[in-house]
Amino acid sequence: MSHQTGIKSSDELKEAFSDAKRGEKRLLKVEIADEKLQLKDSENAKGSWEDDYDAFVLPRLESTPCYILYRLDRTSDEGSHQWILLAYVPDTSEVRQKMLYAATRSTLKMEFGGGNIVDEIYGNTKDDVSLDGYQKHLEAAEAPPPLTEQEEQMQILSEADKMARIEISASTRQSHLHGVSFPTDDETVHHLEKLRDKKLIYVQLSIDLGNEKICFVKSDATTTSATLGSHVPDDHSRYHFFRYKHQYEGDDLDSVVFVYSSPGYKCSVRERMLYSSCKATVVDLAKQLDIDVVKAVEIESGSELSEAFLMDEVHPKQHLQKQLFARPPGPSNRRRSSPRPQSAKEN
Known part of the structure; x- marks a missing residue:
């Protein structure tokens, strides 16, 4: 040529x-x-x-x-x-x-x-x-070539079978937790305790996929609802704890929200499954540390996080019950019941 x-x-x-x-x-x-x-x-x-x-x-x-x-x-x-x-x-x-x-x-x-x-x-x-x-x-x-739909289904089944066999004891600082339970370290617990004590506003955790361990990533004391989304990576799953300070119906509230972020197919099947299976464990860990998680949400992108989003999640709008109306009469051509025949005595 x-x-x-x-x-x-x-x-x-x-x-x-x-x-x-x-x-x-x-x-x-x-x-x-x-x-x-x-x-x-x-x-x-x-x-x-x-x-x-x-x-x-x-x-x-x-x-x-x-x-x-x-x-x-x-x-x-x-x-x-x-x-x-x-x-x-x-x-x-x-x-x-x-x-x-x-x-x-x-x-x-x-x-x-x-x-x-x-x-x-x-x-x-x-x-x-x-x-x-x-x-x-x-x-x-x-990058590896994309999987076909059948190959991805087989990989999901393989990971599910592997996870069904996982038996990992939790850290000695944790009591028994249901589901897939990975150990954590003192640094993770330390930062969650600071969040509980209102010394931190935001804590991010991850899963070390190689060692199958829950790890501390970063924390912050100045994050707001406007900047929360900037902490969410666009190529890996993460767990986030955020103190949502806001006003509702005249009251000043300080609510801890748990956010599980996963950018879909940008991360591996194994990563998505492990994070999805361990999120309840992470929330339970927070509750054991006396952190009152008022809401747990899932997102794909940090752009989803906003003041309006958090407000709707923490204080969902109540749908007014529809007014009950009298049952309308049936159609005029409905078949009428036949009159009861009179007895001889009545005649």
């Missing part, structure tokens, strides 16, 4: 390729002009590849398509430098340009030396090909 567009590298670009492989260049910017691959710009390395990345790449991305060859700080087993290829084609580009840059990419790789290019990124915006975008690309490439 090489040279399928008939476009080849200019002599200047070929010379730049040879120079870049010696290891001084950090970046080469290449564009298609006059039916050739032309060197548009280049830059020598200054810092590490991470430090140079955004400072070198982003200012060179304009409203027209281009290729960026960017050198990493790694070398292959043969000692050659490793590069990544960024293909930047803005959404505003003409259709012909989009097709031309897509079809010429293999030519560029071949003439530069495909063995030197260890990764490729295609992007339509600067965010797509920024350092953060590249790191997300690497994370996605390393």
Whole structure:
């Protein structure tokens, strides 16, 4: 498929390729002009590849398509430098340009030396090909492929079977708890006691999945209903205890709310099942420490938490009972009962 567009590298670009492989260049910017691959710009390395990345790449991305060859700080087993290829084609580009840059990419790789290019990124915006975008690309490439519906069902059944066999004794500071019971540590208990004593407003707990243990994550003494959601991670499940200070019907109230957050399929099946099965245990632990949990709620995202949400959960609106009406008469064509026949005596 090489040279399928008939476009080849200019002599200047070929010379730049040879120079870049010696290891001084950090970046080469290449564009298609006059039916050739032309060197548009280049830059020598200054810092590490991470430090140079955004400072070198982003200012060179304009409203027209281009290729960026960017050198990493790694070398292959043969000692050659490793590069990544960024293909930047803005959404505003003409259709012909989009097709031309897509079809010429293999030519560029071949003439530069495909063995030197260890990764490729295609992007339509600067965010797509920024350092953060590249790191997300690497994370996605390393992530396991998504499970089919049948595979996920089998994994859930397998985890459920495993959990049914779990028999873990609770910490010596806990009495017997029902369901799946993981041990906790003194730090967790210490911060929950401070929450009970009104020295803390917020406490977050997690499950150490490897050691199957309930752990303290963080606490805070200034969290409000407006900032509560900022504590909720978007990639892992967590348990949260929050002192909800508010007014209701003229009274100043201080209510402890338990929040179980789980971002759905962003975390593993095992993580979701363990957190779901242990939430009652965590609430029971709080109650054993004399923490009066007035409400337990479940959310997927911190954006769900607000003053209105908490108010509705802690003080649900009472639905007025519908007024009872007299039973309406039946339809006029309802069959009437036959009159009772008179006896001879009555006649």
